[in-house]
Amino acid sequence: xxxxxxxxxxxxxxxxxxxxxxxxxxxxxxxxxxxxxxxxxxxxxxxxxxxxxxxxxxxxxxxxxxxxxxxxxxxxxxxxxxxxxxxxxxxxxxxxxxxxxxxxxxxxxxxxxxxxxxxxxxxxxxxxxxxxxxxxxxxxxxxxxxxxxxxxxxxxxxxxxxxxxxxxxxxxxxxxxxxxxxxxxxxxxxxxxxxxxxxxxxxx
Numbered sequence: 001x002x003x004x005x006x007x008x009x010x011x012x013x014x015x016x017x018x019x020x021x022x023x024x025x026x027x028x029x030x031x032x033x034x035x036x037x038x039x040x041x042x043x044x045x046x047x048x049x050x051x052x053x054x055x056x057x058x059x060x061x062x063x064x065x066x067x068x069x070x071x072x073x074x075x076x077x078x079x080x081x082x083x084x085x086x087x088x089x090x091x092x093x094x095x096x097x098x099x100x101x102x103x104x105x106x107x108x109x110x111x112x113x114x115x116x117x118x119x120x121x122x123x124x125x126x127x128x129x130x131x132x133x134x135x136x137x138x139x140x141x142x143x144x145x146x147x148x149x150x151x152x153x154x155x156x157x158x159x160x161x162x163x164x165x166x167x168x169x170x171x172x173x174x175x176x177x178x179x180x181x182x183x184x185x186x187x188x189x190x191x192x193x194x195x196x197x198x199x200x201x202x203x204x
Contacts, residue, residue: 002099002195004072011072013191014079014097018122019104020114021083024143027174028104029080032184035177076188083118092125100187101138105160107150116159137190140169141183146176
């Protein structure tokens with residue numbers, strides 16, 4: 001749930017990167033943190049909440065050209081969830097208060113089952129929080145497109161984007177920073193459109 005800070009005139013939005021282990025969630029976040037354009041001092045430190053074998057990353061930033069809604073600048077909080085199934089409780093905690101989701105899928109053929117299971121796990125965890133994926137802006141990223149055993153995009157669309165209303169999807173090579181900002185820009189656009197529509201309804 002977006003947080004409105006009246007004192008600093010900021011709208012705080014939470015975006016979660018979800019997906020199976022080693023699919024590129026952390027790489028996406030590190031690339032964004034390294035390359036995002038922000039006003040001076042408006043980028044949080046990249047924080048790693050780590051256990052012995054699990055990492056959850058987090059940082060927030062206020063872009064230079066953040067769209068203002070009713071005079072409020074938008075600050076984005078980006079999180080990753082741990083990919084390993086044994087850390088499902090951490091995933092549920094990270095999803096609390098989520099506003100938008102980027103599902104990162106591994107394009108390798110032998111990772112398709114993990115992609116599908118992770119997507120199902122996302123829906124199950126949202127239901128546990130009384131949330132529905134159809135009510136939350138989300139986009140798909142098909143990462144690792146540069147690998148020789150990458151499945152065709154059409155096949156991945158069939159597995160993960162086979163619904164009445166398809167969501168935006170992007171191909172990516174996150175370690176080269178390809179597709180990283182295209183994916184992030186789309187989810188931020190969807191979120192801001194949603195909040196503009198909500199504020200207009202309240203004003204009506």
